[in-house]
Amino acid sequence: MSEWTREAPVTEPVYNPADPQSGRALVEYHLRELGLGESLLVEAADNGLRIGRCVVPQDLGVCRARVLTEGAWPEDADLCVTVDWSPDAALRRDHNTGRVLAGAAEHWRERISATARALESLGYIVEPSRVRCSPYYHPSAELLVYRMPAGMPARQIPADTVWALKEPVPPHYQRRNWSYPEQSPEDIVREALTAAGLRHYQTDHQSPHDRIAIRSITQTVWPPEADRCTWLTWWPAPSFARALDTGLLPAGAEAHWRERLGLLHQGLADAGLALRSRARSWRPVDDEAAHFLVYRVAA
Known part of the structure; x- marks a missing residue:
């Protein structure tokens, strides 16, 4: 058997605004380069087949970029995705008991902030989600990651008092569905x-x-x-x-x-x-x- 090698673009992907997947691929590439994303390692077996396995960062959680419909992008943005951050396996919510482990909330706060700073160092504008940010409600956190044309400022984030909803909407751990007579x-x-x-x-x-x-x-x-x-x-x-x-x-x-x-x-x-x-x-x-x-x- 040969050695495991990383299967990933060795050069930065080219972003094409007409192809939403290319924006996701670019952010995924940068997440891997920052040591925050998932990597695929491959090994060539003796029979000619290739074996692959995914590797995630240790103790940091792992980030994955998701395509976002252009209808939801900040005005004038020329690239926008959501980044899903999943906590380290040792600090994930216990799905059998629903218990949130000691240190999980702090892990979330630290890693959401560190992930935002890392992406901002590459010129992205990052807005951590106001509502998808707690292990008591969701299995992962979310960040809105976008880029503006050269010379254009980031959008103004509304004050907390402006938001109509202060709590997450279903589905989440506390409320699986909308309750009658509410409508989704x-x-x-x-x-x-x-x-x-x-x-x-x-x-x-x-x-x-x-x-x-x-x-x-x-x-x-x-x-x-x-x-x-x-x-x-x-x-x-x-x-x-x-x-x-x-x-x-x-x-x-x-x-x-x-x-x-x-x-x-x-x-x-x-x-x-x-x-x-x-x-x-x-x-x-x-x-x-x-x-x-x-x-x-x-x-």
Whole structure:
């Protein structure tokens, strides 16, 4: 058997704003270089096969970057991901008893702060989550990590008094689900779409209709005034989608996007819901779909 060798890019990955995975790959690369990320070690066996194993930092916990929909990025950011930090195995919550081990809370505070400082040393802007930051609620912590164009400042973080919600929303260790008569963000948006006659339930890719998907999104990126928030993705009807073989748009695509997104905005507004997305409009010449945060402002 040969020696274990690290399987990872030896040069920094090239970031392409059109490819969300490239932003995640770049941050993952930097996390490994900082000694905070997961590494893959491989070994060539005598039979020609390769054996791999993952190695995580010792005593520091481990960080992993996650793709974040552009609709939830800070305004003007040119790269943005969330970084998930999992505590060291010796200080993880006991899943059988629910007990948080002595020293776990301090470990979380120290490592969240140290992780933020390390990424900031490479030019990233880091906002540790206000709500995903405690071993009493979640198995891991979360940080919003982004980059602004040269010369542009970081966004202003709202004061604590501005946030509508002070505690984490379900699911977490203390509350697994929303309790009746409360509604989840996804249920609220589904009701609004149904009332507007929009097909949020459509999953057939061959359907002649446009499609909408509603997915939960981390509370880390909820607008401060929101008490409910979810991630909505809209796709055009197949007859108005870009041709897979030629990459060309069919006639009427622009009008289809304007009409259907207009109906979507109006239907959600009629239900008292707000939308947030990137400043640049979603357009068929640039995008395959449109992404929004849909939220309800706290009363």
